[in-house]
Amino acid sequence: MISAVRWHGDAVRIIDQTLLPAEYREIDLRTLDEVAEAIRSLRVRGAPAIGIAAALGLVASLRPFLDEEPAAFRARLERHAATLRTTRPTAVNLAWALERVLRVARDHRDTSNRGPWERMRAEATAILEEDQELCRRIGEAGLELIPDRGVVMTHCNAGALATGGIGTALAPIYLAAERRRVVRVVVTETRPLLQGSRLTAWELQRAGIDVTVISDNAAASTMPRLGVDLVLVGADRITARGDVANKIGTYGLAVLARHHGVPFYVAAPYSTFDFSIESGDRIPIEERSAEEIRRGFGTLTAPEAVPVFSPAFDVTPAELVSAIVTDRGVLRPPYTESLRVLAAGRAASRG
Ligand code: MRU
Numbered sequence: 001m002i003s004a005v006r007w008h009g010d011a012v013r014i015i016d017q018t019l020l021p022a023e024y025r026e027i028d029l030r031t032l033d034e035v036a037e038a039i040r041s042l043r044v045r046g047a048p049a050i051g052i053a054a055a056l057g058l059v060a061s062l063r064p065f066l067d068e069e070p071a072a073f074r075a076r077l078e079r080h081a082a083t084l085r086t087t088r089p090t091a092v093n094l095a096w097a098l099e100r101v102l103r104v105a106r107d108h109r110d111t112s113n114r115g116p117w118e119r120m121r122a123e124a125t126a127i128l129e130e131d132q133e134l135c136r137r138i139g140e141a142g143l144e145l146i147p148d149r150g151v152v153m154t155h156c157n158a159g160a161l162a163t164g165g166i167g168t169a170l171a172p173i174y175l176a177a178e179r180r181r182v183v184r185v186v187v188t189e190t191r192p193l194l195q196g197s198r199l200t201a202w203e204l205q206r207a208g209i210d211v212t213v214i215s216d217n218a219a220a221s222t223m224p225r226l227g228v229d230l231v232l233v234g235a236d237r238i239t240a241r242g243d244v245a246n247k248i249g250t251y252g253l254a255v256l257a258r259h260h261g262v263p264f265y266v267a268a269p270y271s272t273f274d275f276s277i278e279s280g281d282r283i284p285i286e287e288r289s290a291e292e293i294r295r296g297f298g299t300l301t302a303p304e305a306v307p308v309f310s311p312a313f314d315v316t317p318a319e320l321v322s323a324i325v326t327d328r329g330v331l332r333p334p335y336t337e338s339l340r341v342l343a344a345g346r347a348a349s350r351g
Contacts, residue, residue: 002203004049004161005056006128010063012056014044017161021202029053032061032080039087039094042193046162047236047272048131051093054084055101055124059117066113073113077105089284090245090313091236092274097127128164134269135165137327142172142232142267145325146183150176150229153186153219156247157199158234158267168234168267170204172325177209185211186226188219190247192292192310216249223260231257232325235268240343242318242335243280248311254320263322270327275343280315288312 005014011028018041019025027043029035035057038044044053061080065073081098088094104123105116146152152173159167166174176183185204190196197213204211214222222228231253237245244250244266257264277283290308295301302308324331324338328345331338 001166002160002206003164004046005044005053005164007056007125010060012053012060014038014053015161016043017045017199018043020161020198029057030060030063032057032083035061036083036087039084045195046157047091047093047234048134048163048168048269049161050088050091051097051271052124052128052131052164054087054094055097055127058084058098058101059121059124062113062117062120066117068113070109070111070113074105074109077102088286090286091272093236093271096271097124100127131164131269131271133165134271134327135163135167135171136175138168138267138269138325139166139171139175141327141329142265142325143175143179145230145232145263145265145323145330146172146176146181147229149182149184151184151186151227153188153223153228153231153253153262154200155188155196155231155233155250155253156190157195157203159200159203161199161203162234168269168272168325169232170200171267172232173204173209174207177207183209184226185209186222186228187211187213188216188249188253189213190249191216192288192296195247219253220256220259223256223262228260228262231262231264233264233266235266235272236313237283238266238268238273238324238339239277239280239283240273240275240336240339241278241280242321242324242333242339243283244316244318244321244324245280245283245285245313246316248314251314251316251320254316258320264316264320265323265325266316266321267325270342270346273339273342273346275339275346280317283313283315285314286312 159170187196288310
């Protein structure tokens with residue numbers, strides 16, 4: 001299985017996802033600027049993966065400053081974390097992972113920087129390793145939702161490229177294939193940055209899984225035509241009432257699924273839940289550069305200087321979500337109830 005983000009010595013090694021599928025290239029990130037740029041420009045992307053990249057990147061970026069005076073080092077640590085936190089605002093995993101690493105440093109003050117830094121490094125590694133386990137558990141929980149010879153529609157990329165493991169929405173698909181069950185995946189290309197056609201199609205094809213790409217605007221007619229049994233997507237943030245922020249276009253698919261009587265499922269680890277907010281309208285939605293629309297992949301695709309509005313995510317109201325597949329099982333509506341149990345479990349483990 002591919003590794004979207006991992007340690008390589010003291011550097012963070014990622015697959016540069018802006019180059020896929022034309023070129024597979026791994027790059028090493030060491031400085032704060034390199035890590036922040038890689039997250040902003042989607043070289044590494046997907047909610048769990050950007051949390052992991054930020055955690056590992058924070059630790060890597062501090063490596064050259066271990067000899068600094070401890071007070072200056074601690075101030076630098078907070079500055080680096082603040083910079084990384086603002087790189088992408090919607091996926092709550094980013095702030096969650098940074099907070100976990102910061103908490104370790106704050107709890108272990110020392111006269112030297114080496115001890116706290118090593119503890120931060122261990123915590124960042126634990127976040128990566130834990131995510132591998134979370135993905136597998138999501139996969140196992142989600143298997144029951146996929147019928148034999150099922151046709152699954154997905155959007156964007158919530159696979160191995162988006163996590164530390166086998167993905168969230170794609171995890172049950174990988175496990176079904178591992179058990180030699182036949183599954184067909186229909187993936188929307190996911191404009192404007194094409195994570196569906198560039199990334200999901202690439203990783204599923206590589207794994208020998210039957211995958212078909214459709215343009216985003218073919219989704220409505222494709223649902224009945226290709227016999228889609230279920231829609232299964234990832235998430236960037238899920239609120240206490242079960243509203244789901246995910247890649248722009250997800251909300252439209254949820255409406256289409258409801259119209260066609262197809263179940264609409266969301267898969268996410270506990271690190272994607274934000275219990276501090278009730279309603280999805282409080283989720284900050286990232287807006288991307290107009291150039292990504294006007295000049296798609298370098299070609300003029302709209303008149304120069306035409307006004308563009310480019311939200312990267314939308315919010316699907318809980319009412320359209322048939323179930324949420326988590327590392328702690330499949331949650332059903334009403335989510336205010338089922339998520340309370342998840343929140344209690346997370347508080348108990350200080351996650
Ligand atoms: O802008 P991206 O590519 O980071 O958006 C990714 C998504 O919307 C994914 O569906 C989500 O992060 C879940 S990844 C397991």
